[in-house]
Amino acid sequence: MASEKPFLSVVVPVFNEELTIEKMYERVKKALEEDALTFEIIIVNDGSYDSTVEKVKRLCSIDNRVKLVSFSRNFGHQIAISAGLDKSRGQVVVIIDADLQDPPELIPKMIKMWENGCEVVYAVRKKRKGDSFFKRFTAALFYRTLRILSPVEIPLDAGDFRLLDRKVVDVLKRMRERSRFVRGMVSWIGFRQGKIEYVREKRIAGETKYPLRKMISFAIDGILSFSNLPLRLSSAFGFIAAVISFILLLYGIWIKVFYPSKTIPGWTSLFVVILFFSGIQLVCIGILGEYVGRAYEECKKRPLYIVDEEVNFD
Ligand code: UDP
Numbered sequence: 001m002a003s004e005k006p007f008l009s010v011v012v013p014v015f016n017e018e019l020t021i022e023k024m025y026e027r028v029k030k031a032l033e034e035d036a037l038t039f040e041i042i043i044v045n046d047g048s049y050d051s052t053v054e055k056v057k058r059l060c061s062i063d064n065r066v067k068l069v070s071f072s073r074n075f076g077h078q079i080a081i082s083a084g085l086d087k088s089r090g091q092v093v094v095i096i097d098a099d100l101q102d103p104p105e106l107i108p109k110m111i112k113m114w115e116n117g118c119e120v121v122y123a124v125r126k127k128r129k130g131d132s133f134f135k136r137f138t139a140a141l142f143y144r145t146l147r148i149l150s151p152v153e154i155p156l157d158a159g160d161f162r163l164l165d166r167k168v169v170d171v172l173k174r175m176r177e178r179s180r181f182v183r184g185m186v187s188w189i190g191f192r193q194g195k196i197e198y199v200r201e202k203r204i205a206g207e208t209k210y211p212l213r214k215m216i217s218f219a220i221d222g223i224l225s226f227s228n229l230p231l232r233l234s235s236a237f238g239f240i241a242a243v244i245s246f247i248l249l250l251y252g253i254w255i256k257v258f259y260p261s262k263t264i265p266g267w268t269s270l271f272v273v274i275l276f277f278s279g280i281q282l283v284c285i286g287i288l289g290e291y292v293g294r295a296y297e298e299c300k301k302r303p304l305y306i307v308d309e310e311v312n313f314d
């Protein structure tokens with residue numbers, strides 16, 4: 001707990017954000033300077049192929065508080081956040097998206113809460129203005145499913161827009177797993193967590209960088225890295241299937257003994273039963289495979305990301 005204003009690191013992951021990056025810088029700078037904060041803005045370029053990097057470099061040359069870490073290719077949002085945390089030096093770190101869906105004006109409020117003893121301040125979306133019905137619905141469903149499946153209590157409707165104390169960042173830096181679901185990892189770490197509510201705005205420009213494919217794999221990562229329940233569910237499927245087939249077996253014997261004339265028809269039921277059980281088997285193998293695949297990825301121990309270039313780090 002500190003009474004002086006802390007040194008703040010703002011981590012911004014960017015992927016093809018040429019339309020938003022400068023506006024983001026202006027608004028973050030304004031919000032922080034109004035509150036007389038000293039800060040650095042660490043922009044992590046996650047393999048952009050538009051003019052984002054040139055724009056960031058220009059910002060770096062006019063303001064040395066802006067720092068750039070540039071990846072060799074796209075490694076994904078969660079890994080970009082992790083790289084920013086690795087590079088940050090602040091006593092407090094705030095993670096924010098480049099598209100200004102999360103208002104930077106909230107940062108001073110988060111810092112107040114930190115001064116009052118919170119080591120994590122996460123921001124809960126009370127309302128999502130810009131997002132489609134589909135996105136809002138699937139996101140709500142996802143957070144609630146995760147809550148049921150995971151033994152770690154992960155707050156509902158909170159994204160990565162959050163403040164972290166240095167202590168928390170240092171623990172996160174030691175967690176090098178590849179399937180990264182940062183918001184879950186932060187909950188797993190613990191410490192005193194506070195929440196703040198806000199209205200999630202529309203993206204100021206450009207398109208979402210999370211197409212459906214990325215959203216699905218993000219959701220699967222979240223669930224599989226924080227729950228083993230799917231594995232148990234697949235055992236449960238197997239058990240239920242075994243019980244059903246045993247009952248069918250008894251029924252078959254019963255018919256054979258007492259109504260032998262009725263035993264020839266049965267093609268359809270046989271077919272359905274075979275399909276049903278092979279379906280269950282495939283689902284279970286698939287679930288198992290997801291975990292095995294992740295274990296394989298982890299044991300390769302490749303670096304999480306590859307840095308191509310850094311600007312303004314001394
Ligand atoms: N982003 C990234 N790498 C990716 C996808 C997204 O660094 O592969 C960044 C993106 O530039 C933005 C933030 O992550 O700053 C959140 O992405 P976006 O706003 O597109 O997601 P949404 O808000 O639509 O879920």
Ligand code: MG
Binds near residue numbers: 097099101203208
């Ligand atoms: Mg966004």
